[in-house]
Amino acid sequence: MSSESETETEIQTLPLDAWHRGKGARMVPFAGYAMPIQYAADHGGGIVAEHEWTREHAGLFDVSHMGQLMVTGENAAAALETLVPGAIASLKPGRVRYTLLLNEDGGVIDDLMVTNATPWIDGDEETGTEGHWGEPAYYLVVNGATKWDDIGHLREHLPDDVTLTHMDEQALIALQGPQAAAALTRVMRGVPESLVFMQSTTHDFGEWPLRVTRSGYTGEDGFEISVPAEFAQGLADRLCAEIEVRPAGLGARDSLRLEAGLPLYGHDMDENIDPVSADLTFALTKKRRETGGWMGHEPVAKVLEQGPEQKRVGLILEGRLPAREGAEVFVGDRQVGRITSGGFSPTLGHPIAMAYIDADHTGEGTALEVAVRNKRLAAKVAPMPFVPHRYYRGS
Template identity: 65%
Template sequence: MSDGNYSVTDDLSDTHPDDMPEQQVLPLDAWHRARGGRMVEFAGYQMPIQYTGEGGGIVAEHEWTRNHAGLFDVSHMGQLLVSGEGADAALEALLPIDLSTLKLGMQRYSLLLDENGGVLDDLMVSRWPRDVFLVVNGATKWDDIAHLREHLPDDVTLNHLQDRALLALQGPEAFAVLDRHATGEYPLSALTFMKFGLFTVAGVEMAVSRSGYTGEDGFEISLPAEDAEKIATLLCGEPEVKPIGLGARDSLRLEAGLPLYGHDLDTGTNPVSAGLMFALNKSRREAGGWMGHEAIAPVLASGPATKRVGLIVEGRLPAREGAPVFAGESQIGHVTSGGFSPTLGYPIAMAYIDAGHAADGTRVQIEVRSKRLDARVAPMPFVPHRYYRGEPR
C-alpha cells in the first residue's frame, strides 16, 4: 500500500480475467487440509466447507462461533487499492457512496451497479491515507476488476493485492483473543464497528477492521499471504478459537439477515428491492451522478415492486434457494437463501416477494418437494446483531 505499510506488486492494467487460472490456491490450503478441512470448490478456489474430527461439522462450528470465536479464511476475496488524482470522483461515478464523509480509518458498505441499476457486487470501502481500499467478493473479483478498469480514468490506478491474505476472527470472544497479541498506535478497544487501524501481531503488520459477515463482534485482518499460516496457527492456538468453514459462515450470515451475492443479490436485483437503502448515501440518492441512478430513481420515487424479506418456516423442513412462494394460488416470489437455523431451532429463509405481501406477519406458503410449507414474513436479522459500537463492556 502506498502509505509504506504494504507492498503493491500487481498493477492490473494489462491483465484480463480470461488470463486468470481456472483453479487458484489459498495461502492456507495445506493448513486447512492438515486440520481436517473438507475442501469444496468455491469462487475458483478449494475452500473448507467444514472440518472433520471432534468439534467439527457445520452446526458445531456455527455454535462455537456464536459462543466463542471462529477463524474464517476469506482470502479468496479481492483486495483492491484505488489511488491517484481524482480517485474519489472516479469512484463516486461508479458507487452510490459519498466519499467526502468517509474519513481516515472509516469503512463503509457499498454497491457496484450496472447501468440498469442491477447489482454487480457488494463491497467494503475503506479510507486510507492516500488510497481507497476495496474488498470485493471472490466469485466476482475478476469481473469487478475488468469493470473498474473499463470505467476508471487513465490517471487513476487500480492495484490488486494478490500477495495479501484475509482472515476473519468472529464471535463474542474474538476481541479478548486478538487483544492479547495486537499492538498499535492505540489500543484495539478503540476500534468500533466499521472502523479499522494498523496493528502488529507476532511481528506481522496487518490492517484490522472491526467488521465481519456473521452478525457477531469480530475483526477482518488483511496481512501478507506469506504470514497467514503463522497468524492462523497463533490464533487457533488460543482456547477460544477454532477454524470454521464455509458451511457455518453461510448459516451465520443467514441468521444475521445478510445477503449473499449470486443468491440474494445479482444484476436482476436493485438496492431498493434488496432493502439496502443505507448503501445509497442520502445526498447521492438525490444528486445522482453514479452508474445506475437513472434506472433506480423511479424506484426510489414510487417504491419497489418486490422486496427482500425474511421468512420463518413452520415445521422442520427447510426451504432452499429457488423454492416458489405463494399467497393462495398465486406465486408472489421465490426463496433466495434458506436453511435450518441452529440458533433458533427452526427453518428460516430470505425471499423476494411482491411488495403488497411484504408486511411483517403476512402468511405465505413455500413449495418444497411438491408440498406447501406454511411460513410468515418476519423482520431481519433473525438473530440480533452483536456488533461493538462503543458500548461499555
C-alpha cells in the same frame, strides 16, 4: 458473497490450503477456490458445532478468496463516487463503508466494503517537516467470484490519474464472535480497544504488516485481518492457540450470515436486481440519492419513487423442513415469490429464509406458503436480522 460451479482445472488453492487440510477440513469448490466447508470432529468441527462456537466464542474463517484492491490518487474518491452510490469523499481516514457497484440499469454488479486507507505521514523534527496525510488511498474488499469482473469494470471506468492495484499477495482472515476481541487483544495488544465497528487500522505485528478492520459477515463482533500470504499460517496458528478460537468453514459462515439477514451475492442479489428491491436502500447515501452522479442513478431513483415490484424479505417457516434457494412462494394458488437463501437456523431451532416477494405481500406477519418436496409449508414474513446483530459500536 458468491459461489459458482467450477471444473477441476479452474480451482485455485488458498495460502492456507495445507493448514486447512491438516485440520481435517472437507474442501469444496467455491468462487474459483478450494475452500473448507467444515472441519473434522476432532478439531471441534461440523457445521452446527462451528456455528454455535462462533456464536458463543470465536470462529476463525479463511476468506482469502475475496478480492483486495487499492485505489489511489488525488481524485480517487471523486472517481469512485461516479461508480458507487455511497459517500466516499466524506469518509474519514480509518472509516469503512458498505456500498455497491451498479451497472447503468441500476443492477448490482457487486457489493463491497470501502475503507479510507490514506496513510498518515509522521513529521520529522530534524527537517522541520510536519505530519500530514499522504496520497488518498481506498482499500476495497470485493466478492471472490466477481473480483475479476469488478477489476475490469473499475479499470474501464476509473480515469487514468487514478491507480487500481490488485493486492493478490494478501490473505484475509476473519475472526468472528463475542470473544474475538479478547483473543485478539492477547495476540495484538491495543488494536481491538482502539477500534469500533466499521473502523480500520494498520498494525505491524512483528514482521507481519497487517490491516485490521472491525467488521465481518456473521452478525457478531469481529475482525477481518489482511496479512501477506507468506505470514498467513503463522497468524492463523497464533490466533487458534487462544482458548476462545477454533477454525470454522463456509457452512457455518453461510448459516451465520443467513441468521444475520445478510445477502449473498449471486443468490440474494445480482445484476438484474436493484438496491431498493434488495432492501439495501441504506447503502444509497441519502444526499447522493438526490444529487446523483453515480452509474445507475436514474433507474434506481425511479424505483425509489414508484416502489419496487418485489422486495427481499425474511421468512420464518413452520416445522423443521428447510426451504432452499429456488423454492416457490405462494398465496393460495398464485405464486408471489421465490426463495433465494434458506436453511435451518441452529440458533433459533427452526427454518428461516430470504425471498423476493411481490410488494403487496411483504408486510410483517403476512401468511405465505412455500413449496418444498411437493408439500406446502406454512411461512410468514419476518423482520431481519433473524438473530440480533452484536457489532461493537463503543462502550
